[in-house]
Every structure is written in C-alpha cells, then in structure tokens.
Amino acid sequence: MPESTEPLTPRARLAVTAGKAAAAVSRAAGRGSGSVIGGRVALKVDPDLLGRLAGHLDVVLVSATNGKTTTTRLIAEALRAGGEVVSNALGANMPAGITSALAAGAKARFGVLEVDEKYLHAVARDVSPKVIALLNLSRDQLDRAAETRMMADHWRDGLEGSPATVVANCDDPLIVWAASASANVIWVAAGQEWKDDAWSCPACGGVLQRPDEHWACGDCGFERPSPTWQLSGEKVVDPHGSTWPIRLQLPGRANRANATTATAVAAFFGVPPQTALERMFSVTAVAGRYDVVTHQGRDVRLLLAKNPAGWLETFSLIDGAPAPVILAVNARGADGTDTSWLWDVDYTRLAGHPIAVLGDRKLDLAVRLEVAGLEFTVCEDLAEALRVSPPGRIEAIANYTAFQDLRRIVGN
Template identity: 55%
Template sequence: MRAKLATSATRSAAALSRATGRGDGSVIGGRIGLMIDPNLLAELASGRQIVLISGTNGKTTTTRLTTAAMSVLGNVATNGLGANMPTGHTSALAKAGPTPYAVLEVDEHYLDQVLDATHPRVVALLNLSRDQLDRAKEVAMMAALWRESLAKRDIQVVANADDPMVTWAAQVAEHVTWVAAGQRWHDDSWVCPECGATIERMGDAWWCSGCTLHRPVPQWTVQHDGVVDPTGTYHEVKLQLPGRVNRANAATALAVAAHFRVRIADALARMTEVKSIAGRYAMVERDGRMIRLLLSKNPAGWLEAFDMADNVPTLLAINARDPDGLDTSWLYDVDFSPLRGRHVLITGDRAMDLAVRLTVNGIAFQHVPSFGRALASVPPGRLEVIANYTAFQDIRAELDRVN
C-alpha cells in the first residue's frame, strides 16, 4: 500500500510540475515518492529487465539510442530527459507504469546505489574524465569506486576498452563485453590506476609500463562509418546524430541490445529514427539561420564538439551556475585551436573567462551580450552553438519562446 501511494504521489507531483511550467517533474516527483517510501525505486524496478548506462560524457545520448534499440522488444521505461539520480529514476519508472524493460542513465557517482536498488541485467560504462572540478571526485577515485562496486556483483558489463580507467574498473567483473568506442581525450588517463606507472599508447593499443594492465581485445569495434560485431561482420551505422562519438555511442547501444537478443539490423533501424536528444544536435530555423545546438560540459566534451561542428560561424556560451560547477579553470584544459579561422562569438555569464582563454589560445572572437545579438551578428545561413549545461538550457528556452 505504501508503494502504491508513493507511486501515485510521484506521478501527481510530476504532472503538477509540468502543468505549472516549473519543469518536467522528473526530480520533484521522485523526491516526494521516495519520502513516502524510501524503498520505492527498488519496488518499481522489480520485475523489469534493466540496463544502466553511466560515464562522464555521452550518457543521455547512449541511453536514448539503447532505448530505441530495445524498443524492438516492447515498451521501455527510461529517464530520457537526463534526470540521472535516484529521484529521476523513480519518477521515470513511476511515469512509465509496468514495462518489461527499462534503460536508465545513471550519474557516475550514484552507480553503486542504483545497482543496489535496481539489480540490472546489464550495466554499460562509457568513459571517465574530469568534470565539475569544484565538487566532483578525482577521476581515479571514481574508477576505484566503480571497481569496488562491480567486484561484489555477478553482472553483465559492457565497457569501453579504449579508456584505461574504465577498463581497470570493469575488469573485475565476471562478465564483460568490450567495445572499442575510442578515447580522443587522454589527459585523464596518462597514469595507471593500478600501479601509478605511465600509460603508453601506440595506434589503438595502450598498456601500462609498470604492470599488466592493457587494452583488452574488443568484441565490438567502431570502424569507419560503422561497427564490427563479435562475428567480424561490418554494419554501416547511419545516424541523424553527428560525429564519430555518436557512432561509438551506437556501438555501445548495439552491444547492450545484443544481450537481449535484438537483431542488429532491427536495432539500427530504430536508432536511425533518433534526431535529437533533449534538444542536443537539434537543428532550429530562426530569422533565416539554421542553428544547431551542441552541449559540452567539460574538456573531453568540448573536444568532441569541435569534431562535430562544421566550419561555420560558431557561438560559444559559458555559465558557471550550480548545475555547471562553479569552477571555470577547466577552460584551460580545452584546446580551442580547431576554431581558428572561424567567426567565433562568445556569450554567457562567464564570457569574460572564456575571452581570456581564447586570447591565450590565439583565437579571434566577438563578444555578444545575448543569443539574440549573436543571431543579428552573423549572416543568414548556418550557426553552430556550443554551450555548457545552463547556457544550453537558456538558449533552448529562448528558441522555444519564439517557436
């Protein structure tokens, strides 16, 4: 009875939040439900086959692609808007009602707690890198927490073989499927988490110079414009999402879906229908300009955003509000040189921090006080927007108000 009451309260609070325009209700609903029944997440997870997806970058996109792939089998509950802590998971499962499957994005700091509550069939580990320096754990510490959590469970893990931190954490699991998802950002994995020696790299291979830690042989590999499966068969991956990183996210989604016996062709067909994820990658027309929104929250994410962005006028937007993390020193870890030669505009609460960083990097830029002024400053055509979390949401809200 308590679980039923808590579930009803979760749905009602979430609906009220949406109706009053205070948000999508994915946090407040779960918070109220867990206050009534602290065991509600476990109750709602019971009877479902669950996938958890965690990592520093790419969680929301990989969750959306995995949900699409798994939808071949039936209804899938998911926290598709990115509320990735237990309150968000509770709200998502309550809203979905009884479904045979659930795919949940999990904040990397909460993975152990959510594993305890949901007893998933598969957990996918994407990557680990620095994020929100004022409050997030150091990367090796996060890897150690994951490793400790996985060592005590009999669980199927799908893990990125190209990230030494993820590999070290995942190798203690009894059942691991390795995905060669790539790792363009190396600055958080130069030192072996096992022994402290340097990580050496040559081509796709990496190994520790002081112990036995090394890149495992992957079963799934991103290759050119597609993915090679465990049988050696190549599958072209046609997504509406840009960049190699999203083909890597698709490879992880395919590896997860394969554990549920989803045919690769069926999974790929569903994934090609995904156009944007919570506004990310969306193309919006405004005043004769086609605007694409890219979300980047940390150095690794900005590196991938530069790879995705076309050589057109580019607006960079930076805030440092609570959801972003208050420390902007991470800007000095980003190499902005790929922007040389473009018309670069900057805006946001901390635009001046970004201005100093771009000056150091030798990047010419134009400061604009608002998104509207940015639009007026570029000719009709394409505009790329790369923003961190709250700056991204501000721009989305402005576009939504007009459209």
C-alpha cells in the same frame, strides 16, 4: 521476459501518486518537467520505491562522463524491438529522476536508465541491473565531482561481486580498471579521443604506453583487453567478425561509438545488430541536442559540450567550412562553479570561425579565447550574437545550463 513481481504495496502506490501530483504542480508552475521534485516526494513517502518499481524489469544502466543521454536513447530504441521500454529519456539521472521515470513503466519489459557517475553504485544496488554500460571517464565539474581515478575506484568497488554483465569501453584505461572487477564483461572498442585523463596506469600509477590503439603499462602489465565488439570506421564489427553499417541521423564519431555500445547491449537481450541499428536511425535529436532551429531568421544548430572531452568531440562536428559559432558558458549549480576546465580545451580548433561569446561566464571564456589568439565578440544575449554573426548556419555550443537557456529562448 522478466519475472513477475508482487503488486506495489499500498505505501508504494501512495508514493507514486504523491510523486505524480508534485510533478504536475511543478509543470503547471512552469518549473520544468517535474521529474526531479516528483521523484523526491515519492522517495520521501517510500524510500524503497526505486527497487520496487524496477522489480519486474530487465534493467540496463548507462554511465559515463559524456554520451550517457544519447547512448541511453539509442539502447532504448534498439530494445523496443523486444518489448516496451521505460527510460529517463530527458536525462534526469539521479535517484529522484530515475524513480519518476520508472513510475511510468508498469507495463514495460525493459528499463533503460542513464545514471550520474556518482550514483551508479547506489542505483545498481537498488534496481539489480542485468547490464551496466560504461562509456568513458574524464574530468568534469571539478568543484564537486570526484577526481577521475577516485571515480574509477568507486565503480570498481561497486562492481566487485555484481552479477550484472558489464559492457565496457576497452579503449579507456579508467573504464577497464573499473570494469575488470566484474566477472562478466563484454569489451567494446569504442575509441578514446580525449586521453589527457588516462596517461598513467590506474592499477599502479606507472606511465601508460600508447604506440597505437593498444595501450599498456610497462610497469605492472595492466593493458587493453581484446574487444568482442568494435567500431571500425562507419561499421560495427560483431563477435563473429561480421560488419554492420552504422546509419545515424546523429552526427560524428562519438555517436557512432555510442551506437556500437548500444548494439552490443541490444545483442545481449537477443536483438540482432541489423535490427538494432535500423531502429537507431529513427533518433534525430536527444533532448534538443543536434536540433537545427530557426530563430530570428537564422538557422542555429544546438550542440551541448560540458567538459574538455565533450568540447573536443563537438569541435570535430564543425571542422571544415568556417561556419559562425556561438559559445555560451554558465557556472551554475548544475554546471559546476569552477570554470578552470576552460583552460584544458583546445580552442585553437576554432581558428577561422567567426565567434560570438555569451553566458554568465562569458568573460572567463573571453580571456581563454584571447590567450588562444582567436578573434571574437562578447555579446549580452542571443539576439546580439545572431546580429553580429555573418551569414550561414550558426553552430551554438553551450554547457549544460547555457544550453537549456538557449533552448528556452528559441522555443525548443
């Protein structure tokens, strides 16, 4: 169990109360959950509140370009076998949202927290995590996010000298570069389908050789470390060579990889793989992702894809029968306003699928699909997209704010 700490100071208690009040006002006004504004108000009252709220917790931080929210949810479910968990389950992953989440965890043992890549170092400094899980790094929000190599360097600087144990994906060279600065690393072979951001060596700039699953730099010798845990088909292989079947209600290889990392994290805290994986089976959706909803008489599965790597993983979920597809893209603040990443996505994977296009940047997406040689229909709204889609369950793939728009429309 974590060590007990002193009760919150009067200032900290006032900050928590003010934050909860601000969140309640936001919810009453229909402005969302209020977690972000609540956290901002609380941190204004007590700038040290985040560390105070985490003081009694065994904290796990999860960061990556893709898969943070799902992996955080899976880890939280696994660790509930060992005690109460507080988590930012809805994905508010900057300091304000994390502060709001922790304010509800006075009786918890574990804090399982998704953290935006840019804030990992700052949050880790404040909450003193026991474990940091690093999944992947790839291009995302190019107008406001650091280039992937810069982000890896930033993580590496932050991890140097950290007492936290890092659970890291050894198949992503950028993750290995960042995690190698830590003295305590558990390597997980979780795979890397998107490789376009990891062809050059992050240590020296040389070309990485990838003859098979192993990768190495021929110039400086930087190479893939041997994993302690690994994903093998639909099983987790533990450090002793024992295999454990992964049975999830979440689809796809990426989620099996997330479950493998979550199993390794849970084992660090003494939760056996079988127990951890059994608990993960209870997760059916994550903040609306993968939900199948019925709207206007049509079944629609909601899928989130925010960047080229995410779209590639999502396409793998709809391979096979040519189900109708709705693609929705916005470019608002939370998405990043630069849509040049559309040209990095291999939309030819959608050949044969009837495609409807909508969203604020539907014309940008339409140009990209036309260049890819695909047939599609540009629609003004979801109602029109449903009308033009042929029979069958519809796969709706959207980036962040477009996904939230769809959820509001279908009442999910």
